[in-house]
Amino acid sequence: xxxxxxxxxxxxxxxxxxxxxxxxxxxxxxxxxxxxxxxxxxxxxxxxxxxxxxxxxxxxxxxxxxxxxxxxxxxxxxxxxxxxxxxxxxxxxxxxxxxxxxxxxxxxxxxxxxxxxxxxxxxxxxxxxxxxxxxxxxxxxxxxxxxxxxxxxxxxxxxxxxxxxxxxxxxxxxxxxxxxxxxxxxxxxxxxxxxxxxxxxxxxxxxxxxxxxxxxxxxxxxxxxxxxxxxxxxxxxxxxxxxxxxxxxxxxxxx
Amino acid sequence: xxxxxxxxxxxxxxxxxxxxxxxxxxxxxxxxxxxxxxxxxxxxxxxxxxxxxxxxxxxxxxxxxxxxxxxxxxxxxxxxxxxxxxxxxxxxxxxxxxxxxxxxxxxxxxxxxxxxxxxxxxxxxxxxxxxxxxxxxxxxxxxxxxxxxxxxxxxxxxxxxxxxxxxxxxxxxxxxxxxxxxxxxxxxxxxxxxxxxxxxxxxxxxxxxxxxxxxxxxxxxxxxxxxxxxxxxxxxxxxxxxxxxxxxxxxxxxx
DNA sequence: CCAAAAGTGTTTCGTATACACCCATGT
DNA sequence: ACATGGGTGTATACGAAACACTTTTGG
Numbered sequence: 001x002x003x004x005x006x007x008x009x010x011x012x013x014x015x016x017x018x019x020x021x022x023x024x025x026x027x028x029x030x031x032x033x034x035x036x037x038x039x040x041x042x043x044x045x046x047x048x049x050x051x052x053x054x055x056x057x058x059x060x061x062x063x064x065x066x067x068x069x070x071x072x073x074x075x076x077x078x079x080x081x082x083x084x085x086x087x088x089x090x091x092x093x094x095x096x097x098x099x100x101x102x103x104x105x106x107x108x109x110x111x112x113x114x115x116x117x118x119x120x121x122x123x124x125x126x127x128x129x130x131x132x133x134x135x136x137x138x139x140x141x142x143x144x145x146x147x148x149x150x151x152x153x154x155x156x157x158x159x160x161x162x163x164x165x166x167x168x169x170x171x172x173x174x175x176x177x178x179x180x181x182x183x184x185x186x187x188x189x190x191x192x193x194x195x196x197x198x199x200x201x202x203x204x205x206x207x208x209x210x211x212x213x214x215x216x217x218x219x220x221x222x223x224x225x226x227x228x229x230x231x232x233x234x235x236x237x238x239x240x241x242x243x244x245x246x247x248x249x250x251x252x253x254x255x
Numbered sequence: 256x257x258x259x260x261x262x263x264x265x266x267x268x269x270x271x272x273x274x275x276x277x278x279x280x281x282x283x284x285x286x287x288x289x290x291x292x293x294x295x296x297x298x299x300x301x302x303x304x305x306x307x308x309x310x311x312x313x314x315x316x317x318x319x320x321x322x323x324x325x326x327x328x329x330x331x332x333x334x335x336x337x338x339x340x341x342x343x344x345x346x347x348x349x350x351x352x353x354x355x356x357x358x359x360x361x362x363x364x365x366x367x368x369x370x371x372x373x374x375x376x377x378x379x380x381x382x383x384x385x386x387x388x389x390x391x392x393x394x395x396x397x398x399x400x401x402x403x404x405x406x407x408x409x410x411x412x413x414x415x416x417x418x419x420x421x422x423x424x425x426x427x428x429x430x431x432x433x434x435x436x437x438x439x440x441x442x443x444x445x446x447x448x449x450x451x452x453x454x455x456x457x458x459x460x461x462x463x464x465x466x467x468x469x470x471x472x473x474x475x476x477x478x479x480x481x482x483x484x485x486x487x488x489x490x491x492x493x494x495x496x497x498x499x500x501x502x503x504x505x506x507x508x509x510x
Numbered sequence: 511c512c513a514a515a516a517g518t519g520t521t522t523c524g525t526a527t528a529c530a531c532c533c534a535t536g537t
Numbered sequence: 538a539c540a541t542g543g544g545t546g547t548a549t550a551c552g553a554a555a556c557a558c559t560t561t562t563g564g
Contacts, residue, residue, distance in 0.1 A: 116317065
């Protein structure tokens, strides 16, 4: 772990682009609530603790593609690769890191004279049960916070989360995003709860099931839940190939 | 005009952000075809002419907001203010301006050492009949080109136009964008032709009219076309206030 | 047998689609 | 009178919404 931290700090003092950063709003679903991954501003080396929270994100490397930077940050903090990632906004207010305390911190940390940082924001969807602790997630004390009670974050990160949630809600209606948040095998009621959680509304159970069961890319398995003390539900999987080929024919539809 | 050019060049050699630019895909509709505004790479001072075409766009000023930069560029080339503007993408391939000829040109023009420029792309919608010639539009020979036959442009500007058109098509289905492209007073058949042109499909005339006439924010006037050698059509206007208040109640719908 | 969640059908209403002819104007 | 685009109505089919009870399992 010590090596990882050194590597991390090395990259920071290395070849960074002083104008552009990437921030990731990482969503996860624990079965009840939508959550967001937040980290401490400073690694806890045992000594002091700032207590300040932020989104996972960083200045990009000079010649780095933005999505590569986002993927890099995500796998550093979740241990996962091939995460769903979607760019949803640019935050370019010249005042956005104007709290002098925050700005000083960024300059110390990056070892650069910072004038103005435009950040490109991504939301990402992870299967919360698959994410693992990493050296960095431990060092920065990465934790999941319920979307309905986000603490105060540094910079404009609270605003970025709000906009990311808006984008997620919008895009959920036209893209099969839920399956990125659910376990591989899921029940229709889990799926419904997830839609209800994100959209913030109630759905009629019978109508929901009818609609979903019409979709050829949601495939029922001959397999049921077990270990539950009620009638076990049938499990389903999302067939991405079927979805992609229907999409090519423009015959998809969601919800 | 000479003064304008000097001012323009001054801004260039001044306080530019060497990492970030803005490019605008400016759409217009002439009644038959969707058009895009393109300019020459170099101002024609009477001497040489490069013949190279590009989108209106530029490096941003150091502390400038991106949308402000886009608005500035648009009014420089169309003489219009309050133009509809929508950010639709970021183009960040480190190789995107790698044609050494193009890169040299950018360095000469900006008087900066350029390493890599990430550009933020906007599409904008203008009433083609209201746009006027400006000193810069003359100097850079701004012209409307049919979307169906865009010439080869510098950098990755052809790609940017393609992505901009995709975004316009997508967003046309959920936002009342057509009215930004049509004259203030329009006929339902003009509106239909515009939808057909952008979406690239045919629509049933009777069904289209029924659907539109249900929308309370498209208001028929007691006024008709004149000077046409056929039955003159009734004129309509788009009532943005009505639209906005319906949108607040989540009771809008388009097409 | 009780608790807890899974699973199931029918009716009603509104919107989408398909389709062909007459009308008003300028030349 | 004719050419040109403007304007209109009906029938059918499909999906959306509303709504309440039975079933299966574990404890």
